[in-house]
Each structure stands twice: as structure tokens, then as C-alpha cells.
Amino acid sequence: MKRIQLGNTVFEGENDVYVLDGETTGLVDTGVALPEVREELADGLADHGLSFADIDAVALTHWHPDHAGLAGEIQSESGADVYVHEADASLVDGSETPLFADRDLQRETFERWGMPTADRERLVEFFEAVSTGLSGRPADVTAFGDGDAISVGGVDLEALHLPGHTAGLSGFAFDPRTVPDHEPVAGADATEEAFTGDALLPKYTPNVGGADVRVDGALAAYAESLARIVDRDFDAAHPGHRWRIDEPSRRAATILDHHRHRTRRVIEVLGESGPATAWEVSAALFGDLDGIHVLHGPGEAFSHLDHLADAGVVERDGHAYRLVDPDPDVDALFPTTPLDGLVDGSEDA
Template sequence: MKRIQLGNTVFEGENDVYLLDGETTALVDTGVALPDVREELAAGLAEHGVGFADVDAVALTHWHPDHAGLAGEIQAESGADVYVHEADASLVDGTETPLFLDRDLQRETFDRWGMPDSDRNRLTAFFDAVSTNLSGRPAEVTTFGDGDVIDAGGVTLEAVHLPGHTAGLTGFAFDPRTVPDHEPVAGADASEELFAGDALLPRYTPNVGGADVRVDGPLAAYAESLARIVARDFDAAHPGHRERIDEPSLRAATILDHHRHRTRRVLDVLEGAGPATAWEVSAALFGDLSEIHVLHGPGEAFAHLDHLADAGVVETDGTAYRLIEPEPNVDALFPTTALDDAVDGSEG
């Protein structure tokens, strides 16, 4: 297994593409469909004697352009099978329009969040500046569901559905002993590792709420995904950005604890300011935002407010949220894991 790291100035940065080149050749994710990134990926593959035309399969963790953007182009050159979870398939095969290109969906979403016109205009201008061909050429896809198995590069990948960041985000569990040129984690039993996509990142927390506005109950979905990662106790996780995670269960438990803390901060905002919109809560949590974060900030605030509304802690008139249960048991709003006592509580 080889990791090819690509530049990414639009989203979270430092995308990881994984090359599996056993009896067949496969990629896990592809990078965004920008010319310089395409050249980076082509050069990275060439270092291992592989070109786009040699790829037999592409396994996508989710639909976001920085992970799936080049899938259609690779498929056009090689005839590769492109695999994606059924909930994200329409955004890879081109039958559904993503938020950054759908003005009606933008209007509906920004109305719900209470986003001011000036900030809508800033975000729309950002979308217009970066969205040209961002998603790349549509691909013909083969869909899978949770628990399905894919043969990629001679490695058996088990689909582990981990929704929240997107509706169809899926990790791929595999036995590292079956992967050519792969170095397992030192001291681990080396029984199971995970291609995690953006479900688990090493340096910051994946956005929920803004990253895919199609997800119902995004924070609840993501919390359950994190609990599932803890329960599986993978030896290592290979994320969609940056470096390998050698203690994925602890990282997942830490991110889950971060969301408990953030929920408490949201409650403090509502208690101090009275009824507030997702945009107003975002401003209190994150301050001024720019570029893609103008989407992610209120989306994150909305995910927490939506979670509290579902629990009956707040009520909403459709835009503003009012606190009706002033001292809820926040811990009870999230799944518990075996590692809850091991996290240091520093995530806020």
C-alpha cells in the first residue's frame, strides 16, 4: 500500500489517496478534479509504475470533490469500476446537484440557518470562484451498502458505513497482513485497519451539518459512527487527510467528547443570548469566518441545535432556537463508549 498525498487549497488540505497494487490495481479516493492536483496524482502513481489507464478499481469513501473528483476521468482512461455507497452515488454519477452548484438548495439552507444576505453573497462568490469542474467528470458507479465486500487491488475491503460528514461516508476495513508493502502498527496484533475517509481525522474534527446538508440528524449520525469506530477497535486508521492515526478508537472517543463540550457551549449561548439562529450561534462559537468556513460554521451550529431540538431541549420556529430545558444531561444525548473515561476532556 502506498499513500500519495495531494495538495488541496479549497477544503481541508493534504488529501490522501491510497494505492493498492497487488494482482490488480486500485485506488481508495482520487483527489479533486483540478489540473494541478491531477498532475500530482499522475506523478505520484508514476513513481510506483502506475498510470491512470492501469487502475482497475476506485473505492470512494464519500462524494466530496476532494475525494471523488478524479474518479470519472480515471474511469474514462482505464474502464475502472468505481465503488461508492448508495447514499452518495447520485453526487458521483452526476444525477444530483451538490449544494455549491444548486442555488435553490442554497437559498433553502441559508434561510433555515438565518444567514444574512451579505454572508450569503460572500459564500456564493466563493462557490463561484472554486466550483468550475470541481467535481470532475461524472462516473458510472457500482453502489454498495454497509457490510458489503469489495475486492480492490487484491485486498478485501469491508464497507463500514459511517455517516455524518456525508450521508454515504464509508470506511473500508481490511486485514493489513493481506496488503503488499504495508507496514502494520508496531506492537499491534495487525488484525484490522481502516481506510477512514473523513470520518476520522488526526488534527481537527470533521464538519457535520454543513459538509452535506442532505443528512438527517447529522450530529446523531456522526456520534453513532464514532461509537462504532471505538467498538471495532481498529489497529490503525488511514484518513482522507494527513497522517495515519495509530490509536483510532481513542481519537474517535476524543472527537465524541469534543461534541459533548461543543453542545454545552451551544447551550451557554442560548442561555446567555436567548433565542438564536444557527448563524448567530455560529458567530458566538467561531467568530468571523471566511471561504468554505462560512458554510461549515453555521452548519456545525445547526447540527448541534438540531440534535438538541430532537431531544426536546430546545424548540424552534424554523429559524431561531429557544432553550426550554435549561439543565439537560448532555452526556445522555450521546452514545457511551468504553473509552469515555480515557479522554482528557480538552476538546472544546
């Protein structure tokens, strides 16, 4: 297994593309469809004696352009099978329009969050400046569901649906002993590792709420995904950005604890300010935001407010939220794991 890191100045930092090169050749994720990134991927493949035309299969962790953008182009050159979860398939095959290109969806979403007009316009301008060509050409996709088995690069992968960041985000579990040119992190004792896309990152917490506005109950879904990662107790995780994670269960539990702390902070903000919109809560949590974070901040705040509303801790009043239970049992709003109390997510970001 080889890792190719690609530049990314818009989202969560360098993207990771994984090459599985056994009896056949496959990729996990592809990078964004920008000319300079395409060249980086082509050069990275060439370093291993490969080209786009050699790719037999592509497994996508999710629909975001920095992970799926080049899938269609690779497929056009090689005829590769492109696999993606059924909930994200329509955004990869081009039959559905993402938020950054859908003005009606933008207006509805930004109004729901209470975003001021000037900030809406600023975000739309950002989308227009960065989104041209990001998603690349559509791909003919093969959709999978949770638990399905797919073969990529001669490696058997088990699809793990890990929604929250997107509706269809999925990881892929595999036996590291079956992967050519890959030394398991835990040596002979390693039996299971996973590609985790943006469900589990070594730095920062993946955005929930703004990254895919199609997800109902995004925070609850993501919390369950994190608990699932903890329970699987993988020997290592290979994320969609930056470096390998050698203690994925601990990292997942830390992010889960971080969301408990953030939920408490949201409750404090409402207690101090009175009823507030997602935009106003975002300002209290994150301050002034620029670029893509103008989307991610209020989206994250909305996901927490929505979670609290579903639990009866807050009530919706138009686009604002009013605190009705100032001292809820926040721990009870999240799944429990064997690592609860052993990690501290208070400073995680």
C-alpha cells in the same frame, strides 16, 4: 500499500490517496479534479510505475470533490470499477446536484440557518470562484451498502457506513497482513486496520451539518459512527487527510467528547443570548469566518441545535431556537463508549 498526498487549499488540508497494488491495482479516493492535482496524482502513480490506465478499481469514501473528483477521468482512461456508498452514488454519477451548484438548495439552506443576505452572497461568490471543475466528469458507479465486501487492488475491503460528514461516507476495514508492501502498525499482532476518509481525521474534527445538508440528524448520525469506530478498535486508521492515526479508538472517543463539550457550549450561548439562529450561535462559537468556513460554521451550529431540538432541550421558533431545558443531561444525548472519561475533547477542533 502506498500513500500519495495531494495538494488541497480549499478543504481540510492535503488529501491522501491510497494505492493498493497486488494482482490488480486499485485506489482509495482520487483527489479533486483540478489540473494541478491531476498532475500530482499522475506523478505520484508514475513514481510507482503506474498510470491512470493501470487502475482497475477505485473505492471512494464519499462524494466530496476532494475525494471523488478524478474518479470519472480515471475510469475513462482505464475502465476502472468505481465503488461508492449508495447514499452518495447520485452525487458521483452526476444525477444529483451538490449544494455548491444548486441555487435553490442554497437559498433554502441559508434561510433555515438565518444567514444574512450579505454573507449568503459572499458564500455564493466563494462557491463560484472555487467550484468550477472540482467534481470532474461523472463516473459510472457501483453502489455498495454497509457490510458489503469489495475487492480493490487484490485486497478484500469491508464497507463500513459512517455517516454524518456526508450521507454515504464509508470506511473500509481490511486485514493489513493481506496488503502487499504494507507493514501493520502493531506488527504480527495487527489484524484489522481501516481507511476512514473524513470520518476520522488526525487534526480537526470533520464538519457535520454544512458538509452535506442532505443528512437528517447529522450530529446523531456522526456520534454513532464515532462510537462504531471505538467499538471496532482498529489497530490503525488511514484517513482522507494528513497522517496515519495509530490509536483510532482513542481519537474517535476524543472527537465524540469534543461534541459533548460543544453541545454544552451551545446551551450556554442560548442561555446567555436568548433565542438565536444557527448563524448567531455560529458567531458566538467561532467568530468571523471566511471561505468554506462560512458554510461549515453555521452548518455545525445547526447540527447541534437540531440535535438538541430532537431531544426536547430547545424549541424551534421560526429560524431561531429557544432554550427550554437549561440543565439537560448532555452525556445522555450521545452514545457511550468504553473510553468515556479517559479522553478530553474540550480543546479538540
